[in-house]
Amino acid sequence: xxxxxxxxxxxxxxxxxxxxxxxxxxxxxxxxxxxxxxxxxxxxxxxxxxxxxxxxxxxxxxxxxxxxxxxxxxxxxxxxxxxxxxxxxxxxxxxxxxxxxxxxxxxxxxxxxxxxxxxxxxxxxxxxxxxxxxxxxxxxxxxxxxxxxx
Amino acid sequence: xxxxxxxxxxxxxxxxxxxxxxxxxxxxxxxxxxxxxxxxxxxxxxxxxxxxxxxxxxxxxxxxxxxxxxxxxxxxxxxxxxxxxxxxxxxxxxxxxxxxxxxxxxxxxxxxxxxxxxxxxxxxxxxxxxxxx
Numbered sequence: 464x465x466x467x468x469x470x471x472x473x474x475x476x477x478x479x480x481x482x483x484x485x486x487x488x489x490x491x492x493x494x495x496x497x498x499x500x501x502x503x504x505x506x507x508x509x510x511x512x513x514x515x516x517x518x519x520x521x522x523x524x525x526x527x528x529x530x531x532x533x534x535x536x537x538x539x540x541x542x543x544x545x546x547x548x549x550x551x552x553x554x555x556x557x558x559x560x561x562x563x564x565x566x567x568x569x570x571x572x573x574x575x576x577x578x579x580x581x582x583x584x585x586x587x588x589x590x591x592x593x594x595x596x597x598x599x600x601x602x603x604x605x606x607x608x609x610x611x612x613x
Numbered sequence: 614x615x616x617x618x619x620x621x622x623x624x625x626x627x628x629x630x631x632x633x634x635x636x637x638x639x640x641x642x643x644x645x646x647x648x649x650x651x652x653x654x655x656x657x658x659x660x661x662x663x664x665x666x667x668x669x670x671x672x673x674x675x676x677x678x679x680x681x682x683x684x685x686x687x688x689x690x691x692x693x694x695x696x697x698x699x700x701x702x703x704x705x706x707x708x709x710x711x712x713x714x715x716x717x718x719x720x721x722x723x724x725x726x727x728x729x730x731x732x733x734x735x736x737x738x739x740x741x742x743x744x745x746x
Contacts, residue, residue, distance in 0.1 A: 502696050507619035509696035515689045522685055524660035524697060526724035548619060553647060557654075560646040564658055567617035576693050591660035591724015592685050 507569040508544065508593075512576060516604065519577055519597040526591035527564075533588070535595060537581045542595060545570040578603055621696075627703060635681070638700030642678070642726075646706075653710060655728040659702045661685060664721035669728060671717070674708040678726065711735065 508523040550566040583598035662680030711733040
């Protein structure tokens with residue numbers, strides 16, 4: 464896969480940069496595996512999923528949300544996160560310099576990468592990060608097998 | 614009632630000026646800035662930053678807000694799927710109005726920083742009465 468190409472008619476440095484960026488991304492993915500690049504699902508909120516021996520952890524950045532209004536459901540191997548981010552209306556006599564923070568509702572389905580016990584799910588919210596801790600059922604936990612010597 | 618559906622925004626990464634001692638990425642927090650005749654208010658989303666890890670620095674009219682993220686993931690966890698990166702937050706502003714530095718109020722709740730910057734007396738807009746002689 465050639466990284467550099469010759470200039471084409473209608474060549475523009477921006478286009479070339481984008482092309483290079485895409486190729487670098489692909490090269491990166493081939494070299495380090497898909498885990499190194501981000502998946503872009505296009506649905507709010509974005510989640511990170513990790514695991515240890517006993518649990519799966521699903522985390523999402525949800526700053527400024529009332530945790531009481533979050534609805535978390537586990538259904539057939541899916542985790543469903545629903546809620547609303549509210550930004551209180553300010554007084555009338557103000558003028559905005561920047562308005563980048565957004566409000567609105569969200570509903571996201573995350574398909575879990577491993578089976579979980581739906582009765583053992585914990586959710587916590589701290590500093591704007593939601594952590595859902597899902598217990599793995601006993602039968603899928605890795606087990607150490609001892610070799611008996613005869 | 615807000616009927617708008619939220620869409621994910623990818624965090625904008627910035628390059629720090631100078632060499633940083635703490636490794637990791639740095640992102641620009643999303644902010645709202647609004648002004649009343651008395652004060653300037655800045656609201657910034659910095660998820661994962663506890664209240665005691667926020668730094669607000671004002672020198673003349675140059676404002677720097679930064680926050681250190683505490684890692685959410687424990688040491689023994691393996692990442693299975695990653696849709697967002699975590700890192701510290703940093704953003705700089707040039708303030709147009711003079712700020713009364715003695716009365717600045719800052720609070721951090723649920724990953725959102727609220728910063729109230731009251732204007733200095735002489736920076737407040739004044740209505741000038743025209744005397745009719």
